[in-house]
Amino acid sequence: MKNSTKTYLDYNATTPVDERVLEAMIPFFTWSFGNASSKDHIFGWESADAVDVAREQVADLIGATANEIYFTSGATEAINLGLRGFCSANKSEGNHIITCKTEHKAVLETCQSLEESGFDVTYLDVGQNGDVDLTELESSISSETLLVCLMHANNETGVINPVKEIAELCRSKGVPFFSDATQSVGKLPVDVKEIGADMIAFSSHKLYGPKGAGGLYITGENKPTINPLFTGGGQEKGLRPGTLNVPAIVGFGKACEICENELVADAERHIDLRNYIEEKLIELFDVSINGNSKDRLPQTTNVQFRNIDSTHLLRRLRNLAVSRGSACSSATSQPSHVLTAMGLSADEAMSSIRIGLGRFTTHKDVESAIREFEDVIPQLKPVAG
């Protein structure tokens, strides 16, 4: 995907809408604009029908059934609904939540807010590769533990958590397991039944769908009780009231359908491209890969340019869009909480950038990215250290 001469390699932040997705959405902006909750005419029926189809497309991608999918405005809302909604409905059962220091801000900030309302939160440490210690997880679970919340794949490093083992551990302790799978759904084959998670949050715009749609999967087997965050017209079985964003949901569905058909081939191609870019950068510069030795997303790499200030690097990379990590915190110049949790110093974290490949990334894009680094890095002054 090109913006004149610029190359976009920040697919973990967001993805362009696939043209096939856009095509599926367009009628729902214009002539098929009905409210999916309108029961008395064809405009409403058509929209409701389109939402039904989308719900199945989304469910199919993650191995769920359609009635286990709840549409939200995005992953952040799905996470808030899952965490706050569950905790508020089950607070009599316990007041302890377990999560991890490398989670996305949507989880961390929500947990902090729950702490303010009286819940205890354990933030697990990670090893230098970003891996969660399952023994530490197990010993953290107490009779008060209400929920374990651990992401599937990390948004900055692409490091993949052993969610199946985590789910098994949680089940053996009788504690529900919530997973933020925003980065993995659409990039990896995700089967919620195989994983065994009770709730999973994910988003449309990370998988070539539009912004403004997300999903919360809630298992239908021993379905957990969840309170809605707000009240309204009873949409999404009363859990997420509000007029459905039909065009975005239709696009989300179509995007999931395409991912289901193409993700394996995309992933194989991305691994080749990522290996190539990593090998080239290691060959050309003094770099190391953060989280390298763990299972990672096929299209993500987090590269530390030793003694280079990534802020300066990013400003110089005029024809290349890469980032310092989470899109949510990149307005501030704080070192990444994910990388520092992995044991990197503030300087090392500040020397790291994330490269995210995607469906429209070509070998030529990767070549021009490498050329751009070759042009820019010699111009940068090494920082002290």
Place this chain on the structure above:
Amino acid sequence: MRESDAILESYDESVKNGLRTILATVVHVKGSSYRAAGARMLVDEYGYMTGAISGGCLEGDALRKALLALEQNRNKLVTYDTSDEDDAVIGAQLGCNGIIQVLFEPVDPANDLNPVELLRRANNKNKTYALASIFNLNKREHQQGTSLLIDETGSITSETNDESLSEAIYDVAVSTIKKRVNHFGEYVSKSGTQHAFIDVIPPPHSLVLVGAGNDSQVLSEMARHLGWSVTVADGRPSHANEKRFSNCQVVVANPESILDDIEINESTAVVLMTHNYNYDLAVLKLLLDFNELTYIGILGPNKKHRRMFRDLRNEGIILNEKHHAKIYAPVGLQVGAETPAEIGLSILSEIQAVLTGSDVKHLREIDGSIHQKDQYQFEKVQL
């Protein structure tokens, strides 16, 4: 009235009044549901419904889906998942726990092989039929619809132009009819996967009441509610007449000739209840020759039928095992029946169980699906 009769009647009425209609058919059920596959409902363009696809929880949403299919003029497959008790849309408060696939088909009256007309053919004869509804569990794909009718002689009426699929379904249907069990098939070819529900439709239950007393009158009325066709035969015109037995075929004749004008097939049950020993005996003698008959009930105490068997033996007629298997004497189930209506209930319950091949027991004693037609596994058929 039988559901299919009601649907056909409502369809004819709608066509006469220029109203468009949609046929909804339950084509697959996974888990438990109120109605099994093969349940049908006709919806007209005003939303008037005849028949039912559920105990009522799905009909509200089904109505909208039906009207949408009508507006879009194409078949639609809709999934209802009743396992989620929080789902207020379908409000599955019956505690059902099933995934139900419903096929909605707009009916074109100009097409004399439309789904309702195929149903009429399946419904209207003395034969057993297999009615095939072709669908695709991937709803985004074309839903071909109810388009093949095969009878027990192997004769086929086809509304499909996919020959290899049609042939494969035909082969399955022929054996399905023999087994008298519905079939769910997944037909896989190079061009993709299709599904078909083959609904075995036996002739409607028919009840022959030999004897036109007051107890027969009650029984005939109850049987009409079940949609069974009822014939009453007696030698007495004062008893067997249309005034006492409206909506029944009435035969007044000597016992030797009463069966001449009565159609007897595998779905027929005969009850001997003239309260006239010799009349009942004479008819029983004739009935022994009808191999296809599966139910002969004899009203009266044990003493009566033992005497009948003895008198037959004296005439040189020895009853074999097959005869004994189909003779239910004394007629009826033990349900504490005393009044004519209660006795009617006892007799009709027994006939229903026998004609459907069901073991009589409390439902609570049954593990799993309480429906007879519960073999819902899709069988894979390679084209």
